[in-house]
Amino acid sequence: MSEHIDFTALTAPDREPIARLLHRALVHWYESRLGQGSRFGGSHEPFTLFPDVYEALDPGECVTARTASGEIVGVCFSHERETHVSVGIVATAPDAGGRGIAKKMMSLVLDKAKRLGKPARLVSSLLNLDSFSLYTRLGFVPGAMYQDLLITVPETGLAAPAPAGIAHVRDAVLADVPRISDFEQTQQGIRREKDFAFFIRNEVGAWRVLVSEAADGSVNGFLAMSVHPSFTMIGPGVAIDEETALALLWRALDGLRGQTLVFLAPCAASALVRTAYSWGARNVELHVAQSTAPVAGAKGIVFPTFMPETA
Structure with a gap:
């Protein structure tokens, strides 16, 4: 027994x-x-x-x-x-x-x-078929696939020039939390104000949140990241398109000079992935978003993370 x-x-x-x-x-x-x-x-x-x-x-x-x-x-x-x-x-x-x-x-x-x-949501490894099978047996439905990209940022920063849209990216403040949450809900159909407020208050761990604004001042992307020495990783984040996603990602990496880290990029965002390759990123794993009730019409470019995790 x-x-x-x-x-x-x-x-x-x-x-x-x-x-x-x-x-x-x-x-x-x-x-x-x-x-x-x-x-x-x-x-x-x-x-x-x-x-x-x-x-x-x-x-x-x-x-x-x-x-x-x-x-x-x-x-x-x-x-x-x-x-x-x-x-x-x-x-x-x-x-x-x-x-x-x-x-x-x-x-x-x-x-x-x-x-x-x-509904319940998660991101699981596509290379771990045991866990993938467990989740699908429990009713999770696979959605978007992500490439785990490992990159070492040179001490002098990325050699590539800053992409378009970089001037519209800034550090988020607590007043941005409702706007960031509204934007994610319009793009992905989920809401988690508590997470963004937690990141910006920065009381446990070490976090940074970037926000991108369109010409009219509306939010068109955000990107959070853990900068704690124990866990340096980019995400969660959502951008309206690949150009905005690249501007956020470049600014995030530029703030992590001399560090090696992982970020997840949607496999379907081919321009984003190819640009990341040109910056020196390489694939180390694949993940997939899963939900017991996938959101119909979800859109935008998503950067998932492992803590706290939301696909």
């Missing part, structure tokens, strides 16, 4: 065990399947940022799986927003696979979404 597993909320003493679990699970999977375990470093310490951020945003929403002895063998981050429930990283201990732990954690999140009358 398999050991009993309890599914509970995250507590303050769980910060270190959760970080160890995330690090061990990611290194194991990426090394055993792709030979890329070194991407996640040799220490679990950077991964303490995940429970820190998610608990600051949405206390008590994280699901953990625990053995009778109290060992954490699974974690699933999620957060409710105005229009949906977003699912972040789902991880199980390498030696706890095959016991239905991930399925049970996801089922609890989906039960919550059903009670709220909201």
Whole structure:
């Protein structure tokens, strides 16, 4: 008989065990399947940022799986927003696979979404067929595909000249949050003011948000990014077109000189992807957006992220 597993909320003493679990699970999977375990470093310490951020945003929403002895063998981050429930990283201990732990954690999140009358959304690896199959079995429908692009920004900045539209990009302020949220809702059919306010207040982690404005002063794009040493990544963001997306991306990368980071770009945005290649980016993985109720007529150029995650 398999050991009993309890599914509970995250507590303050769980910060270190959760970080160890995330690090061990990611290194194991990426090394055993792709030979890329070194991407996640040799220490679990950077991964303490995940429970820190998610608990600051949405206390008590994280699901953990625990053995009778109290060992954490699974974690699933999620957060409710105005229009949906977003699912972040789902991880199980390498030696706890095959016991239905991930399925049970996801089922609890989906039960919550059903009670709220909201769809669930996530971004999953297309290279991890186990998780892809789990999500589609649970009712998620695949949508847009994204290329994970790894880039090292030279200390002197990108050699390429600044693209058109760069003059319309600036750092966002708290007063921009409703406008950014309105713009994302018109483009993608989702709303998450809490996330943008959290980024701009910059109290847990380290964040920067850029906003682009059209000639009439209306928002035509935004791009958030984590600039914390433990987790440097561009996204989330939405732009009205590829020209605006490139201006936002160039400005974001120019502010990360000397750093190596990953960003996700829509495979369908061919001009954006080709330009990123010319800047030195290379593919390291593929991801796909999935939702239990895809938004009809979603448009624009989307930059997803892994924390906090929304496709």
